[in-house]
Amino acid sequence: xxxxxxxxxxxxxxxxxxxxxxxxxxxxxxxxxxxxxxxxxxxxxxxxxxxxxxxxxxxxxxxxxxxxxxxxxxxxxxxxxxxxxxxxxxxxxxxxxxxxxxxxxxx
Amino acid sequence: xxxxxxxxxxxxxxxxxxxxxxxxxxxxxxxxxxxxxxxxxxxxxxxxxxxxxxxxxxxxxxxxxxxxxxxxxxxxxxxxxxxxxxxxxxxxxxxxxxxxxxxxxxxxxxxxxxxxxxxxxxxxxxxxxxxxxxxxxxxxxxxxxxxxxxxxxxxxxxxxxxxxxxxxxxxxxxxxxxxxxxxxxxxxxxxxxxxxxxxxxxxxxxxxxxxxxxxxxxxxxxxxxxxxxxxxxxxxxxxxxxxxxxxxxxxxxxxxxxxxxxxxxxxxxxxxxxxxxxxxxxxxxxxxxxxxxxxxxxxxxxxxxxxxxxxxxxxxxxxxxxxxxxxxxxxxxxxxxxxxxxxxxxxxxxxxxxxxxxxxxxxxxxxxxxxxxxxxxxxxxxxxxxxxxxxxxxxxxxxxxxxxxxx
Numbered sequence: 001x002x003x004x005x006x007x008x009x010x011x012x013x014x015x016x017x018x019x020x021x022x023x024x025x026x027x028x029x030x031x032x033x034x035x036x037x038x039x040x041x042x043x044x045x046x047x048x049x050x051x052x053x054x055x056x057x058x059x060x061x062x063x064x065x066x067x068x069x070x071x072x073x074x075x076x077x078x079x080x081x082x083x084x085x086x087x088x089x090x091x092x093x094x095x096x097x098x099x100x101x102x103x104x105x106x107x
Numbered sequence: 108x109x110x111x112x113x114x115x116x117x118x119x120x121x122x123x124x125x126x127x128x129x130x131x132x133x134x135x136x137x138x139x140x141x142x143x144x145x146x147x148x149x150x151x152x153x154x155x156x157x158x159x160x161x162x163x164x165x166x167x168x169x170x171x172x173x174x175x176x177x178x179x180x181x182x183x184x185x186x187x188x189x190x191x192x193x194x195x196x197x198x199x200x201x202x203x204x205x206x207x208x209x210x211x212x213x214x215x216x217x218x219x220x221x222x223x224x225x226x227x228x229x230x231x232x233x234x235x236x237x238x239x240x241x242x243x244x245x246x247x248x249x250x251x252x253x254x255x256x257x258x259x260x261x262x263x264x265x266x267x268x269x270x271x272x273x274x275x276x277x278x279x280x281x282x283x284x285x286x287x288x289x290x291x292x293x294x295x296x297x298x299x300x301x302x303x304x305x306x307x308x309x310x311x312x313x314x315x316x317x318x319x320x321x322x323x324x325x326x327x328x329x330x331x332x333x334x335x336x337x338x339x340x341x342x343x344x345x346x347x348x349x350x351x352x353x354x355x356x357x358x359x360x361x362x363x364x365x366x367x368x369x370x371x372x373x374x375x376x377x378x379x380x381x382x383x384x385x386x387x388x389x390x391x392x393x394x395x396x397x398x399x400x401x402x403x404x405x406x407x408x409x410x411x412x413x414x415x416x417x418x419x420x421x422x423x424x425x426x427x428x429x430x431x432x433x434x435x436x437x438x439x440x441x442x443x444x445x446x447x448x449x450x451x452x453x454x455x456x457x458x459x460x461x462x463x464x465x466x467x468x469x470x471x472x473x474x475x476x477x478x479x480x481x482x483x484x485x486x487x488x489x490x491x492x493x494x495x496x497x498x499x500x501x502x503x504x505x506x507x508x509x510x511x512x513x514x
Contacts, residue, residue: 045466067218
């Protein structure tokens with residue numbers, strides 16, 4: 001299991017244990033973390049699982065997926081260089097302790 | 108090598124239960140719930156000798172198979188025919204019946220054209236059209252909900268959104284039904300559908316060309332990708348064809364099923380009326396509860412395992428999406444329709460890289476219809492018996508007399 005820390009827009013912190021091979025969006029939903037809607041369920045067809053990867057973690061997380069950039073344009077909140085769709089971040093042991101910041105809203 | 112329905116027959120691993128059932132029999136297609144319940148009860152995978160396929164009906168395994176596009180491919184067809192061993196009835200779809208990396212390219216073009224932001228401008232027009240249609244239906248003593256609303260609405264808004272110069276309600280609706288019936292075995296539903304092909308297919312092909320599409324529509328966005336060199340001109344035409352295969356009959360079914368759910372559950376309709384912002388979650392629950400696309404297949408592209416059971420290369424697996432959406436292990440009380448359930452992770456739009464590319468448009472259409480309904484209609488009542496129409500991949504109503512009582 002790999003530890004992921006979600007920080008809401010008002011600073012609330014939730015740490016969850018997620019299975020390797022799963023993705024950050026599903027880890028948030030499985031643990032009732034508020035702030036991720038995931039309307040499309042992980043098919044990269046909406047932008048309601050938008051998140052900001054903590055700057056210390058951007059290299060480890062890696063680049064956006066092919067097509068992710070287009071879909072991020074539909075995000076409700078500001079898109080920053082650290083913006084990702086959390087359904088596209090696959091959980092693996094190197095991401096243990098990953099910090100994910102959540103936007104104020106998804107819709 | 109023995110073939111059946113265009114794929115190789117095989118002997119299943121000894122620990123996979125064998126069930127002598129026909130998932131494509133008329134009575135099963137009309138009322139599939141008992142088949143789904145038994146499919147889930149018998150095991151994560153079941154061997155069906157009649158068509159020499161495996162079937163998956165539990166949520167976890169169905170989701171795993173559908174999400175794993177490298178082991179369970181789409182390029183060998185998402186119906187019973189294995190394209191490795193024979194030509195399909197039409198050139199394969201370059202988005203549905205294809206794997207990465209080719210899929211990545213076409214998917215990106217379609218996803219961009221159909222993103223929430225790209226289609227947001229259609230919202231007002233969808234709402235106005237819903238108001239106009241529903242207002243007229245309220246005036247009537249009763250009406251035929253499938254023809255007069257479920258078909259009338261998408262046929263009024265969708266071809267226009269695509270930018271089609273030619274629009275033909277019957278052919279548009281029937282083309283979708285035909286494509287989905289073609290995913291099943293050579294039974295009477297498939298044969299009846301195929302008999303329509305000589306009339307419908309040339310019309311569809313003609314309607315997808317660049318000169319039959321207006322400049323501001325979704326179709327033009329696809330041709331713009333051809334101008335940018337992302338896809339070829341021929342590929343653009345194929346992608347516009349995908350709009351028409353998957354974008355009409357499916358939403359017709361979604362609207363019909365939504366009305367059926369609300370007429371059958373007046374208490375839930377009261378909740379929607381009290382808070383019209385439940386329109387979107389209500390549609391998600393309609394999708395989970397009724398699964399317009401009930402079954403798609405995948406083909407194992409290698410010797411592999413599912414839930415510890417051996418699956419040989421070339422095996423067709425029927426993924427009963429509708430059954431996964433009714434799995435009590437996942438949903439607790441799946442037989443209850445609740446407009447505020449918010450069933451994130453339902454399988455009605457599929458999952459993973461092949462998840463429905465038009466889902467945002469479907470949501471926008473249903474949001475318009477359900478919002479206007481909640482705002483203007485006091486009660487939705489049956490005015491006769493609802494009758495389901497058997498189709499090898501779609502679970503749809505054939506006719507449903509309804510009455511709208513004005514608010």
